[in-house]
Amino acid sequence: DTGVSQNPRHKITKRGQNVTFRCDPISEHNRLYWYRQTLGQGPEFLTYFQNEAQLEKSRLLSDRFSAERPKGSFSTLEIQRTEQGDSAMYLCASSLEREWDTQYFGPGTRLTVL
Amino acid sequence: AQSVTQLDSQVPVFEEAPVELRCNYSSSVSVYLFWYVQYPNQGLQLLLKYLSGSTLVESINGFEAEFNKSQTSFHLRKPSVHISDTAEYFCAVSQVKAAGNKLTFGGGTRVLVKP
Numbered sequence: 001d002t003g004v005s006q007n008p009r010h011k012i013t014k015r016g017q018n019v020t021f022r023c024d025p026i027s028e029h030n031r032l033y034w035y036r037q038t039l040g041q042g043p044e045f046l047t048y049f050q051n052e053a054q055l056e057k058s059r060l061l062s063d064r065f066s067a068e069r070p071k072g073s074f075s076t077l078e079i080q081r082t083e084q085g086d087s088a089m090y091l092c093a094s095s096l097e098r099e100w101d102t103q104y105f106g107p108g109t110r111l112t113v114l
Numbered sequence: 115a116q117s118v119t120q121l122d123s124q125v126p127v128f129e130e131a132p133v134e135l136r137c138n139y140s141s142s143v144s145v146y147l148f149w150y151v152q153y154p155n156q157g158l159q160l161l162l163k164y165l166s167g168s169t170l171v172e173s174i175n176g177f178e179a180e181f182n183k184s185q186t187s188f189h190l191r192k193p194s195v196h197i198s199d200t201a202e203y204f205c206a207v208s209q210v211k212a213a214g215n216k217l218t219f220g221g222g223t224r225v226l227v228k229p
Contacts (some may be wrong), residue, residue, distance in 0.1 A: 003157075004136075004157070009122040023181070028166055032218075033216065035217075035219075040123075040207075040221065040222075041221055041222070042118070042120075042204050042219030042220050042221050043158070043204070043217070043219045044219070045217065045218065048214050048216060050167050050214070055213065055214055056213070056214050056216065091158070093158075095215075100164075100215045101146065101148075101165060101208075101215070102160050103158040103160070103215075103217065105150075105158040105159070106157055107156070107157045108157065
């Protein structure tokens, strides 16, 4: 068990560019969550997957955001036409459905939009 | 919808002194309650949780939290802190019977333990 991993750890981009982040959950965890954390705030829920199905999306997830989990393993979060307000830490978490009460978090990807 | 308020953004405390981190929540439905901890340069980790039963729950490293339904609170306490408890602590809730069990977090309390 190597834990939840996220890549890249840091991303600096210019406004208007597209970025993609990857999350590798703990092996066999069928639930995967994305959260966003801005400076001085707690994490906010963005979306979650059960296996490959995206079952819930937050209002925070505008049309510029898209998330996928094509084979029910790793997940990607893409932000198109980035804006300065997208600057944040993007956190991924995973859990087993039968152990739903414990989410395991990755170290996060810090996005800076210039 | 639910919300979580952590009243203190920072709590400085001396080593071996007690600490209490306050957490209040608002929800129209029943919730489960959690405390997560984030040590410097690490990811969030579950510290303890209340799902049902005894309203006092404990962690393996000496923290405890008490669910108070009438006051909609879930304050976290430790009678004697160590330098290693320096971290940011997040209170969170999850709706009972909601699919997915997404977490709603408070803004966090940064604890700095001084020698």
